[in-house]
Amino acid sequence: MVFEDKTEHQHLILFDNPIFGRVLALDGIVQTTERDEFFYHEMLVHVPLVAHGAAQNVLIIGGGDGGSLREVLRHPVEHATLVELDRTVIDLCTEHLPGLSQGAFDDPRTQVHIGNGGRFMADTEQKFDVIIVDSTDPMGPGEALFTQAFYGDCKRCLSPGGVLVTQNGVPFFQADELTRAGRRLRQEFSDVGFYTVPVPTYVGGPMTLGFSTDNPDLHRLGTDVLAARFAALEITTRYYTPHVHRAAFDLPGYITALIP
Numbered sequence: 001m002v003f004e005d006k007t008e009h010q011h012l013i014l015f016d017n018p019i020f021g022r023v024l025a026l027d028g029i030v031q032t033t034e035r036d037e038f039f040y041h042e043m044l045v046h047v048p049l050v051a052h053g054a055a056q057n058v059l060i061i062g063g064g065d066g067g068s069l070r071e072v073l074r075h076p077v078e079h080a081t082l083v084e085l086d087r088t089v090i091d092l093c094t095e096h097l098p099g100l101s102q103g104a105f106d107d108p109r110t111q112v113h114i115g116n117g118g119r120f121m122a123d124t125e126q127k128f129d130v131i132i133v134d135s136t137d138p139m140g141p142g143e144a145l146f147t148q149a150f151y152g153d154c155k156r157c158l159s160p161g162g163v164l165v166t167q168n169g170v171p172f173f174q175a176d177e178l179t180r181a182g183r184r185l186r187q188e189f190s191d192v193g194f195y196t197v198p199v200p201t202y203v204g205g206p207m208t209l210g211f212s213t214d215n216p217d218l219h220r221l222g223t224d225v226l227a228a229r230f231a232a233l234e235i236t237t238r239y240y241t242p243h244v245h246r247a248a249f250d251l252p253g254y255i256t257a258l259i260p
């Protein structure tokens, strides 16, 4: 055990596993591991940013481990704002899981707000090109990030043609959550899709991520366009490729059946 305690908001454990390396769990639920974090963070970030093609202002809600922020900063963004409820998550992950943030919290483009993402979205007048909800599941502190009001605030704070991506769990076990999120997102956005990413530590098959926008072209970008944009970034990834980007939106029947 590297660390175990209750923070101001949740129970936090950091421990070492012989297969997955160092593991972060919050309220008893594995959040991320050294060994397989790249599957999730690459797909949560590069799908919306490559699809958008010119994001300058990116917002991450949650993401206190720093993995999503690290990937966002590999794009030529001007500002990356991260709103994290629990300062202790950032401090402990920076200290004990430094490979996730890799200095991202110290990047001059980064701005960190400590607070409830639901409150932040309700109060802010800022506009963002891409909003990434990298939260825990819809229980406890995370619940505020799955409400109709929250999705409406995200819609209000997206610049024209912007994209909201959301962490929507493992549908094999969290079917109702996916259905509820799909229904609520469709209330706010004209074009709502879901894509999948396998995360070895999340048993139950692939995880679904929501992709919501009012710009239907973003869903229809050809692999050639995605490949040209990705090549221009001159970054290497271990899971994301332009072909995987496109294919991830092709869903198996049991997941399609859950989406209203």
Ligand code: SAM
Pocket: 026, 031, 032, 040, 061, 062, 063, 064, 065, 083, 084, 085, 086, 089, 115, 116, 117, 118, 134, 135, 136, 137, 141, 142, 143, 144, 145, 167
């Ligand atoms: N990678 C994980 C996953 O796959 O689901 C998510 C990782 S990240 C550690 C989740 C973060 O969301 C945590 O740091 C937690 O403190 C934060 N969080 C939960 N509820 C929040 C809220 N209402 N506002 C802001 N951050 C929140």
